[in-house]
Amino acid sequence: xxxxxxxxxxxxxVADQLVSAGEAVMIFDDDPxxxxxxxxxxxxxxxxxxxxxxxxxxxxSSVVIAVGAPHxxxxxxxxxxxxHVVSCGDDLHDAEQLLELDARAQELGRTVVVGAAxxxxxxxxxxxxxxxxxxxIDEAHVAMHGTGGPDCARQHHRALSGQSMGWHxxxxxxxxxxxxxxxxxFPEPVGSYDCYRSEMVDPLLLRLAMPNLxxxxxxxxxxxxxxxxxxxxxxxxxxxxxGMGAVRVEVRGFKGRARVVEVAGxxxxxxxxxxxxxxxxxxxxxxxxxxxQVLGSDHxxxxxxxxxxxxxxIRVHRFVGSL
Numbered sequence: 064x065x066x067x068x069x070x071x072x073x074x075x076x077v078a079d080q081l082v083s084a085g086e087a088v089m090i091f092d093d094d095p096x097x098x099x100x101x102x103x104x105x106x107x108x109x110x111x112x113x114x115x116x117x118x119x120x121x122x123x124s125s126v127v128i129a130v131g132a133p134h135x136x137x138x139x140x141x142x143x144x145x146x147h148v149v150s151c152g153d154d155l156h157d158a159e160q161l162l163e164l165d166a167r168a169q170e171l172g173r174t175v176v177v178g179a180a181x182x183x184x185x186x187x188x189x190x191x192x193x194x195x196x197x198x199x200i201d202e203a204h205v206a207m208h209g210t211g212g213p214d215c216a217r218q219h220h221r222a223l224s225g226q227s228m229g230w231h232x233x234x235x236x237x238x239x240x241x242x243x244x245x246x247x248x249f250p251e252p253v254g255s256y257d258c259y260r261s262e263m264v265d266p267l268l269l270r271l272a273m274p275n276l277x278x279x280x281x282x283x284x285x286x287x288x289x290x291x292x293x294x295x296x297x298x299x300x301x302x303x304x305x306g307m308g309a310v311r312v313e314v315r316g317f318k319g320r321a322r323v324v325e326v327a328g329x330x331x332x333x334x335x336x337x338x339x340x341x342x343x344x345x346x347x348x349x350x351x352x353x354x355x356q357v358l359g360s361d362h363x364x365x366x367x368x369x370x371x372x373x374x375x376x377i378r379v380h381r382f383v384g385s386l
Contacts, residue, residue, distance in 0.1 A: 064089055064110075065345060066126035066146070068117070068137060070101040072212030072304045073151055073180070074129035076338020077345075080375060082109040084346055089114050089123065092130075117141075125149065125345050127179075129337075131214030132157040138164065138175060147173050147348045151180045151341050153218055155228065158183075158264045162271070165355040174351040178358065179344050180337035181310050182207040182281070183264045185329060187272055187359030188340070188369050189379065193314040193325045194273075200316030201277040205265045206247040206258045208284040209308020211334035216301035223285055223293035225262030230270045230279040241290040245282060249309035250330040250380040258282035259290065272359035308333035326382035336377060343371035 067078050070092035078101060081088050087110035092098035098113040105111035117137065120126050121144035128134050128141075132154035138161055141148050150161060161177045168175050178184050182205060190203045210216040226237040243260040263281040270279050285293075311328035329336060340358075350364030359365060373379065 064123050066091065066114070066120035066123045067129060068092070068120070068126060069129035070094070070097040071129070071214065072334035073215075073337045073341070074127075075101055076335055077127050077129055077341050078105050078111065080339055080342030081345065082111055084342070085109065086346070087111070089120060091117055091120055120146070122146070125348050127151065127341050127345055129341065131218065133160075135160040142168060142171060142173055142175060145171070145173070147175070149176045149179045149341055149345050149348070151184075151337055153178070153180055153183060153215070153264055155225070155262050155264050155267065158267060162355050169354040172353050174348055174353055175355045176344050176348070176351065176357070177355055178264055178268045179341045181211075181308070181333050181340065183268045184340045184358055185310055185336055185372070186265050186312055187269060187357060188365060188372065189310070189312040189327050189329075190269060190273070190314055191359040191365045192369060192379070193312065193327055196318070196325050197314070197316040197323060198318050199275070200273070200314050201275065202315035203269050203273070203276055203279050204313040205263070205269070205281040206245075206249070206283070206311040207263070207281070207309075208249055208253055208256050208258070209333045210305045211308075211332070211337055212304055213301035215333065216305065217297065219283060220289075220293060220297055222262040222283065223259070223289060227260035227262055227281070228266050229260075229281070230266055230276065232277055241285065241293060243282065247282065247284070247311055248382075249311050250328045253307055253309040253330045256284035258284050261285075268357040269359065272357045304332065304334055307331070308336070310336065328380050328382070329377055330380070331377060339372055339375045339377055340368075343368045343375065346371065
C-alpha cells in the first residue's frame with residue numbers, strides 16, 4: 064500500500080494515477096472529511112482508504128507528500144518509520160533541508176525524492192531528455208507558467224518576493240525576485256508570457272543532478288500586479304485550481320564543434336503534471352539508489368519515469384524553428 068499525504072489538487076491526481084495502476088492507497092489530510100471523500104471516490108475502482116493520522120502511514124512502502132511546505136518534519140518521521148518518501152514541494156528552503164537527509168536515508172537504505180512535481184520535477188526530466196541530443200551540455204534555463212492548487216498559488220506569490228538562485232560560471236548568484244524580465248514562448252495554447260526571476264528550486268536541483276552545467280536559471284510568469292503585490296498578503300483567496308499551465312526548458316551545449324540550442328515544453332494543468340510525475344516516480348521507486356535523489360540524475364530511472372509520464376497523456380513539445 065502507498066500513502067498519499069494531501070487530498071487537494073495534486074494529491075487527488077496522485078491517488079488517481081496510483082489506483083489506475085492497480086496500487087492500493089491510504090490517504091491522509093488535515094481535513095478528515097476531504098480524505099474520506101477522496102478515498103470513497105477512488106475505492107470504486109480499487110483499494111483506497113482514509114487515514115486518521117500521519118502515524119497510520121508509518122511502515123508503508125512509499126509515501127507521497129502532496130501538500131504545501133514545509134515537508135521536512137513529515138519526511139523525517141516517515142523515513143525513520145521505514146518508508147521511501149516522494150516530496151512534491153517547491154519551496155527552496157524546504158528542499159535544502161530535505162537534501163540534508165541524504166546520509167540518513169542511505170544509512171536506512173531508503174530513498175527520498177526531492178522536487179517531484181512540475182517545476183521542479185518534470186523540468187529535470189526534460190533537461191535529461193534533451194541532453195541526449197548533445198555531445199555535452201553546459202546551460203539549462205527553466206520557465207514556468209501557472210499554478211496548481213491553493214498551496215501552489217501561495218508559494219508562487221511568496222517566490223516572486225524572494226531571492227532567485229542561479230548558477231553562473233562556478234558560483235551561485237542571488238537576484239531579487241520579480242526582476243530580469245524575459246519573454247518566454249510556451250507550447251500552445253499557452254503562448255508567450257513575460258517571465259521573471261523567482262525563488263525557485265530548479266537551479267539547485269538541476270545543478271545537483273548535472274554537475275557539468277555552468278549556467279542554470281529559472282523564471283516564472285507574472286503580471287504587473289503579481290510583481291507589485293508580491294510583498295503583500297494575497298489580495299484575493301487563491302483559486303481552487305489554476306487553468307492551463309506550462310513548463311519550458313531551454314538547453315544549450317555542443318554537438319561536434321557547433322553550438323546548439325534545444326527547447327522543449329509541456330502545456331497542461333500544473334496539478335495534473337505534478338500528480339502524474341509524482342505517481343510515476345513512486346511506481347519506479349525501487350529503481351532509485353538510496354539517499355536523497357532528484358530527477359535527471361544518473362542515480363534515477365529517468366527513462367522509465369519519462370516513458371510513464373508520456374504514457375499518462377502528458378505531451379512533450381519540441382521547438383522547431385529559429386531562435
